[in-house]
Amino acid sequence: MASTIKDIARRLNISVSTVSYALNGGPRSVPEEVRDKVLTVARELDYRPNRVARSLITRRSHVLGIIPHRSSRDLILGPFMQHVLNGILNEAELMMQHVLIFTRCDEKDTAGTMDQFLGGHVDGLVFISSDGLEPVLEELRHRNFPHVALSARRGASPTVTVDNVNGVERAMAHLYGLGHRKIGHLRGIPTHYDGWERHEAYSDFMRRHGLPINPSWIVDGRFTPFDGRCAALKILDRPDRPTAVFAANDEMALGLLEAARELGISVPSQLSVVGFDDSPHAALCYPRLTTVRQPLNDIGAAAARMLLDIIEERDPVTSLRFGTELVIRDTTARPTEDQS
Amino acid sequence: MASTIKDIARRLNISVSTVSYALNGGPRSVPEEVRDKVLTVARELDYRPNRVARSLITRRSHVLGIIPHRSSRDLILGPFMQHVLNGILNEAELMMQHVLIFTRCDEKDTAGTMDQFLGGHVDGLVFISSDGLEPVLEELRHRNFPHVALSARRGASPTVTVDNVNGVERAMAHLYGLGHRKIGHLRGIPTHYDGWERHEAYSDFMRRHGLPINPSWIVDGRFTPFDGRCAALKILDRPDRPTAVFAANDEMALGLLEAARELGISVPSQLSVVGFDDSPHAALCYPRLTTVRQPLNDIGAAAARMLLDIIEERDPVTSLRFGTELVIRDTTARPTEDQS
DNA sequence: AACGTTTCGCGAAACGTTTCGGAAGTGGAA
DNA sequence: TTCCACTTCCGAAACGTTTCGCGAAACGTT
Numbered sequence: 001m002a003s004t005i006k007d008i009a010r011r012l013n014i015s016v017s018t019v020s021y022a023l024n025g026g027p028r029s030v031p032e033e034v035r036d037k038v039l040t041v042a043r044e045l046d047y048r049p050n051r052v053a054r055s056l057i058t059r060r061s062h063v064l065g066i067i068p069h070r071s072s073r074d075l076i077l078g079p080f081m082q083h084v085l086n087g088i089l090n091e092a093e094l095m096m097q098h099v100l101i102f103t104r105c106d107e108k109d110t111a112g113t114m115d116q117f118l119g120g121h122v123d124g125l126v127f128i129s130s131d132g133l134e135p136v137l138e139e140l141r142h143r144n145f146p147h148v149a150l151s152a153r154r155g156a157s158p159t160v161t162v163d164n165v166n167g168v169e170r171a172m173a174h175l176y177g178l179g180h181r182k183i184g185h186l187r188g189i190p191t192h193y194d195g196w197e198r199h200e201a202y203s204d205f206m207r208r209h210g211l212p213i214n215p216s217w218i219v220d221g222r223f224t225p226f227d228g229r230c231a232a233l234k235i236l237d238r239p240d241r242p243t244a245v246f247a248a249n250d251e252m253a254l255g256l257l258e259a260a261r262e263l264g265i266s267v268p269s270q271l272s273v274v275g276f277d278d279s280p281h282a283a284l285c286y287p288r289l290t291t292v293r294q295p296l297n298d299i300g301a302a303a304a305r306m307l308l309d310i311i312e313e314r315d316p317v318t319s320l321r322f323g324t325e326l327v328i329r330d331t332t333a334r335p336t337e338d339q340s
Numbered sequence: 341m342a343s344t345i346k347d348i349a350r351r352l353n354i355s356v357s358t359v360s361y362a363l364n365g366g367p368r369s370v371p372e373e374v375r376d377k378v379l380t381v382a383r384e385l386d387y388r389p390n391r392v393a394r395s396l397i398t399r400r401s402h403v404l405g406i407i408p409h410r411s412s413r414d415l416i417l418g419p420f421m422q423h424v425l426n427g428i429l430n431e432a433e434l435m436m437q438h439v440l441i442f443t444r445c446d447e448k449d450t451a452g453t454m455d456q457f458l459g460g461h462v463d464g465l466v467f468i469s470s471d472g473l474e475p476v477l478e479e480l481r482h483r484n485f486p487h488v489a490l491s492a493r494r495g496a497s498p499t500v501t502v503d504n505v506n507g508v509e510r511a512m513a514h515l516y517g518l519g520h521r522k523i524g525h526l527r528g529i530p531t532h533y534d535g536w537e538r539h540e541a542y543s544d545f546m547r548r549h550g551l552p553i554n555p556s557w558i559v560d561g562r563f564t565p566f567d568g569r570c571a572a573l574k575i576l577d578r579p580d581r582p583t584a585v586f587a588a589n590d591e592m593a594l595g596l597l598e599a600a601r602e603l604g605i606s607v608p609s610q611l612s613v614v615g616f617d618d619s620p621h622a623a624l625c626y627p628r629l630t631t632v633r634q635p636l637n638d639i640g641a642a643a644a645r646m647l648l649d650i651i652e653e654r655d656p657v658t659s660l661r662f663g664t665e666l667v668i669r670d671t672t673a674r675p676t677e678d679q680s
Numbered sequence: 681a682a683c684g685t686t687t688c689g690c691g692a693a694a695c696g697t698t699t700c701g702g703a704a705g706t707g708g709a710a
Numbered sequence: 711t712t713c714c715a716c717t718t719c720c721g722a723a724a725c726g727t728t729t730c731g732c733g734a735a736a737c738g739t740t
Contacts, residue, residue: 002458002483004726015690020728027729031688051459052396053726057695061392063440063461068429077620082422089408093443098461100403100440103433118342119391120696121403121438121461143342225624254624261626280417284565284594286601286626344696355720360698367699371718393696397725460726 003045011041023049055120063098064088064307065122067105069129069192078223078251079279080296081128084150087300088126095308097123107132114139124307126150130157131192146310148303151194158310159319160303164194167292167324168201168246171274174290174326175244176209178334180272184217184235184242186228186252195223198248198276217242221252228255236263236271243335244272250279250291257285257331268333278327287330294324343385351381363389395460403438404428404647405462407445409469409532418563418591419619420636421468424490427640428466435648437463447472454479464647466490470497471532486650488643491534498650499659500643504534507632507664508541511586511614514630514666516549518674520584520612524557524575526568526596528588535563538588538616557582561592568595576603576611583675584612590619590631597625597671608673618667627670634664 005023009016014034022030022038030038041047055061066088068081092099100122105113113136117125124146130137130153137157140147149159175183185202188195199218206213219234221227228247232255235241247253253275257267265271267287275282278293302320309315345363349356354374362370362378370378381387395401406428408421432439440462445453453476457465464486470477470493477497480487488498515523525542528535539558546553559574561567568591575581576599587593593615597607605611607627615622618633642660649655 005728006726016727017691017729018689021689024728028689029687034688048455048458050396050726051455051461052392052401053460053695054728055695056390056392056396056697056726057728059695061461077422077426082417086417089441089443096444098440098443098456100438101429103429103438104436115388115391116438118388120393121391121401225620254621257626258624280565281594281621281624284598284621285624286597346696356697357699357721358719361719364698368719369717374718390696393725394698395725396696396727397698399725 002050003047004050005047007045008038008041008047011045012037014038059120061121061123062096063100063122064092064304065117065125066099066101067117067125067127067133068101069131078249079277079281080223080249083279083296084128084300084303087297087302088304089300090297091301091304095304097304097308105133107136110135110139118143118145124148124311126303126307127152129192129194146307148307148310150299150303151192153193154319154321158306158317160299160306160322161319162194162294162299162322163324164197165201165204167276167294167326168198169205170324170326171246171276171292172202172205174328174332175246175272175274176205178244178272178332180242180244180335181211182214182217182240182242182244183211184214184245186231186235186245186247186256187218187220188223188248188252189220192223195248202246214240214242217245221248221255223249223251225251225255225258228252229259230255232256232259233263236260236265241271243270244274244332246274246276248276250275250277250282250289253289253291253331254281254285257287257289268331269336272333272335273331278325282327283329290329290332291327292324293327295322298322342390343387344390345387347385348378348381348387351385352377354378399460401461401463402436403440403462404432404644405457405465406439406441407457407465407467407473408441409471418589419617419621420563420589423619423636424468424640424643427637427642428644429640430637431641431644435644437644437648445473447476450475450479458483458485464488464651466643466647467492469532469534486647488647488650490639490643491532493533494659494661498646498657500639500646500662501659502534502634502639502662503664504537505541505544507616507634507666508538508586509545510664510666511616511632512542512545514668514672515584515586515612515614516545516551518584518612518672520582520675521551522554522557522580522582522584523551524554524559524582524585526571526575526585526587526592527558527560528563528592529560532563535588542586554580554582557585561588561595563589563591565591565595565598568592569599570595572596572599573603576600576605581611583610584614584672586614586616588616590615590617590622590629593629593631593671594621594625597627597629608671609676612673612675613671618665622667623669630669630672631667632664633667635662638662 009019022035127149129151130149187199190196219231221231275291278291282289282291349359361368362375467489469491470489527539530536559571561571615631618631622629622631
């Protein structure tokens, strides 16, 4: 139904090549006069170029692919995914690229997954989390297909990461400086790289400062407020509870705050809390959350830009690491006498 | 570099058509034996079908397009976009479709926009908000291109909406029932259809109950916490402030809560607040927000499903409207004596 | 007049598929 | 033997572009 370049050519009794050149100021020039005629007829026929046909031949779609974490049902709802995605989208807009989100991504079916990725619909891929997808990354590297991984071990593939170790260090040092010695940890799923790294940094800090690590002060959650609340109940509802808890992200810290309220534990006087992310709600909740800020929007934007650089074969920046910043608000204070 | 169907054919000295049939159990049968051989060689050559070439001929990409609100820089960050997108993504996954987010969408350049949309990269479109895009919708209708609009006037295009009128009615009736007579409104941008409809419903309620509408009790914001805070300061920081405020969404209500805290106005004893959405943080903030719940995930999922129905020419469901539910939490109470 | 150099334009190949028309062969029934 | 139906496979067209090679014409220089 829709008109094509051929229809224009026929109408004007000229060849399709000429039309193509006219339409996109193509690699060869066409005289002003016929150019105008082509443009007019194109408008008359309501012509729209078929970008798919074009991609087939140019091998570029101007679309960036995104692979959300596989448990995306939950994670896309979190501020992490949200802000990173926002960063990617904003940057993609500037770079005139669209963004395709791959919904199906079965890590057990590497072949099927690759079919999707390499089908030509996207020029490159951003992995929001590489958790469980190492074989896929491996094959992409092997095929030389442009990709960038976030929240991943710095390895063979290009990565954009946040300095978790440094961020956790700041958070812990803050708590330690206030006088806390009994510090618990709401840990993210340990297969998730950030979750793992933050836990490592936490353990490392505790060890280095000779603090006791009580296993029952460390509970896992999948980065959601609900999980945070459940996990927090396990940590807090016991006689020897810690005086402070470091949560692997803000969402879980929010759940923790709720749990504390339910248990009648007042924050920060009886319990200090530090989160990670500085999501918008950290400043909006009550009491306002002390947290480690990571520039999620910038991370997303950087990933998008790095990916396009790779696609267009510019400088080979292979990895980028962003810094963090401690934002001290109202959920941290000195532990009270009777606790320490 | 990558191997094609032709390579397989050459290797086996058979025709490409046979390979094609073998590969996708195609419309014609091929004997078991050659089928196996084709599959083996395909694996050997690490063959990946080129989906772009396939879409060119089948005219299907199995990708659903999404057009975020044009001021997406802000809106994608809100729970509205987030949950709707989540709903779409989940449903798309079930339906084996991927999702492409159009970043560029200049409402001034209808032609350019249409080029993007009709380029063949997507089989249909979901408009998150049709605000300002009527000409585009018009043309899509004219071309019979599958699309669904959210948060839009029920018109010629298929829509999925929420019953704003009913939702606002519940919120207002709740406040009225508690004894509030001086009720303000934190309004969303009025070009946004939901924002407009909620404001209409608010005004209508006030009129019907003979309540005074004070223009300085109505301030606009772009659905963000920051805007909510700014707008709330204007409403609250004056001698004749209302005893209750209905906010067009939860994010602004959250900003309102913050503003109230800054001004030393205690919620709910001195000020009642109702939001709209029931975003996760409504239950997590303090005091917990009374709000109108709308099933954002379901709305997104329904839109995706409706779109696919249209694409695949199944039943012609033209529009769907979801109901709301009032969730009473801790930000609403009777007005105190001295206020009324 | 002979010569390069541009300009202009056409035809065709290519991108990687899907799918149609039909040819050749096989087997069974009339 | 003839006819029909079925299987198996090939060649080619099609989808809508981009772009290369090449020829013809036009133009100015020697």
